[in-house]
Amino acid sequence: MIKIEDIHFKYEGVYTALRGVSIQIDQGERVAIVGTNGAGKTTLVKHMNGLLRPQRGHVFLKDRDTKHMSVAEIARTVGLVFQSPDHQLFLDSVEKEVVFGLRNLGYSAKEAEERCHNTLSRLGLEGFADRSPFTLSGGERKRVALASVLATEPKVLALDEPTIGQDAKQKKLLAELLSEMNDAGCTVVVVTHDIEFVVEFFPRTVAMSGGLIVGDGKTESLLSNEAIIDLSSLSAPQTTLAASALRKKFPEVSNRITSVSDLEEIIVRLVGGL
Amino acid sequence: MSFLEVFQYTKQDSVIHQLDPRSKMVLAITSAAISLMFLNIVPLLIILLCQIPILFLAKSVRRWLRSMKGLSFLLIFIIVFNTLLSTVANPFSYSVALTIRLIALMTSFSIFFLTVHPDELSQAMIQMRIRFEFAFAMSMAMRYVPTLAHEAYSIMDAQKARGVELDKGNLLKRIRNMIPIIVPLIIVSIRRALSVAESMESRAFGVSQNRTYLKRLEFQRRDWIVAFFSIAVLLYLIYFLSFFGLPDWMLWGFSF
Numbered sequence A: 001m002i003k004i005e006d007i008h009f010k011y012e013g014v015y016t017a018l019r020g021v022s023i024q025i026d027q028g029e030r031v032a033i034v035g036t037n038g039a040g041k042t043t044l045v046k047h048m049n050g051l052l053r054p055q056r057g058h059v060f061l062k063d064r065d066t067k068h069m070s071v072a073e074i075a076r077t078v079g080l081v082f083q084s085p086d087h088q089l090f091l092d093s094v095e096k097e098v099v100f101g102l103r104n105l106g107y108s109a110k111e112a113e114e115r116c117h118n119t120l121s122r123l124g125l126e127g128f129a130d131r132s133p134f135t136l137s138g139g140e141r142k143r144v145a146l147a148s149v150l151a152t153e154p155k156v157l158a159l160d161e162p163t164i165g166q167d168a169k170q171k172k173l174l175a176e177l178l179s180e181m182n183d184a185g186c187t188v189v190v191v192t193h194d195i196e197f198v199v200e201f202f203p204r205t206v207a208m209s210g211g212l213i214v215g216d217g218k219t220e221s222l223l224s225n226e227a228i229i230d231l232s233s234l235s236a237p238q239t240t241l242a243a244s245a246l247r248k249k250f251p252e253v254s255n256r257i258t259s260v261s262d263l264e265e266i267i268v269r270l271v272g273g274l
Numbered sequence B: 001m002s003f004l005e006v007f008q009y010t011k012q013d014s015v016i017h018q019l020d021p022r023s024k025m026v027l028a029i030t031s032a033a034i035s036l037m038f039l040n041i042v043p044l045l046i047i048l049l050c051q052i053p054i055l056f057l058a059k060s061v062r063r064w065l066r067s068m069k070g071l072s073f074l075l076i077f078i079i080v081f082n083t084l085l086s087t088v089a090n091p092f093s094y095s096v097a098l099t100i101r102l103i104a105l106m107t108s109f110s111i112f113f114l115t116v117h118p119d120e121l122s123q124a125m126i127q128m129r130i131r132f133e134f135a136f137a138m139s140m141a142m143r144y145v146p147t148l149a150h151e152a153y154s155i156m157d158a159q160k161a162r163g164v165e166l167d168k169g170n171l172l173k174r175i176r177n178m179i180p181i182i183v184p185l186i187i188v189s190i191r192r193a194l195s196v197a198e199s200m201e202s203r204a205f206g207v208s209q210n211r212t213y214l215k216r217l218e219f220q221r222r223d224w225i226v227a228f229f230s231i232a233v234l235l236y237l238i239y240f241l242s243f244f245g246l247p248d249w250m251l252w253g254f255s256f
Helices: A041-048 A071-075 A094-104 A109-122 A138-150 A168-183 A195-201 A219-223 A226-231 A238-249 A260-270 B002-007 B021-037 B041-057 B061-085 B091-115 B118-127 B132-143 B145-161 B171-177 B179-202 B221-243
Strands: A002-010 A016-025 A030-035 A056-061 A078-081 A156-160 A187-191 A204-209 A212-218
Touching: A002 A041, A016 A041, A016 A056, A016 A212, A030 A041, A030 A195, A041 A078, A041 A156, A041 A187, A071 A078, A071 B145, A078 A138, A094 A109, A094 A138, A109 A138, A138 A156, A138 A168, A156 A168, A168 A187, A168 A195, A195 A219, A204 A219, A204 A226, A212 A219, A212 A226, A219 A226, A238 A260, B002 B061, B002 B091, B021 B041, B021 B091, B021 B118, B021 B221, B041 B061, B041 B091, B061 B091, B118 B132, B132 B145, B145 B179, B171 B179
Parallel strands: A030 A187, A030 A204, A078 A156, A156 A187
Antiparallel strands: A002 A016, A002 A056, A204 A212
């Protein structure tokens, strides 16, 4: 779906954000991108929808080089939800805000309205349709921004730090929504620091540090790898920490545990089964 | 946004940077006033030619050129519209003069803003007996110009990702396309202003009436020279214009 070949990107000045990054994301995958602040995560996702263009290397979308495609063109396939909702909300009602993006992408007024209502109800925002986004709380504004992208039903959905400012319940709803989209064939890419969110919902993780990809693979093997955890300034998932605490007493406990169910299984085994 | 660069302080080691901000303020105001006294191409060009050596001394010519390039769209726009709509005798000549005057005015103030650090500016204002709160607000405003520009870029990115095509369509469409940029920019700025105010208050801003300052500015000989010279030129030009008027060769203009 998305193939990135050895891209380099340097922001004006001395700061280099990407120093040769290659990654391939297939249709229907769920990928989390994690890493230190300033590792180049946001820069990488901005390359996926053409907001930034590689200074060296190529970005392919469905085997087509995006070099000559406009952002608006790419936006039909790749939807990007930004970290700060305040950078995109400008209309006086939530409904208009969602319809705006749809109209830009060429949907008829009727279809845009229909999609808008579906999306709002999916995100639990039905009651907000006529409210001004500026009267909403930070977390609610974030969901409006998400709705405006979701409504376009992109083939690839990229989200930059979607869990910030969301309470546990909203986080769970978000995860369910993403899983639902994913089941329907949508590729989901998420940039996040929320390691527990990654462990539970993302089978594949990409770890970045200093403009390079330092690890790419199965979430459980990546996040239980101390070198990678250290390189990308993450803290290991709670389950892995619990497992390594158990291992001090019971050496047979695997050092590859990240999910709650694995940990549960081990504990059950240790206490002699049920 | 690149034209804003010319109003942004840049750290340089130059004669102009070392001047007292107050003498530079006199220089900026007098040279702006002089630019406003003329509406003919020749004298305005002479003014501009006198300003460029100052930019050289401030080691900022390249920056200035870059900003002018960023502004060229607006300048051409002014020339075209004035030529088409103006009712004066030689509209083209008139609008070229207007444009040069705008450049000269901008250059006058850019010499000031390029070389005066926001802290120096507020200190100068305080020493000119302006209340600390106002001086501080002024230097804060200057401090946030680059932040605002950065924010504007992020907003443009966010809107582009929603399919807004900023650089497509006719003039009217492009102007309408600015709405999704300007509204979030204003809102983000207001939100930030409120949170900055809160954090300032929580650090006891404005508690003490008589505050002291680490650095005080002092007028030196070179500052007196600059200030005196600027005012002298201005007075001389006023005298000359009111008693003699412009010589014929300075009145030259295009005949259309």
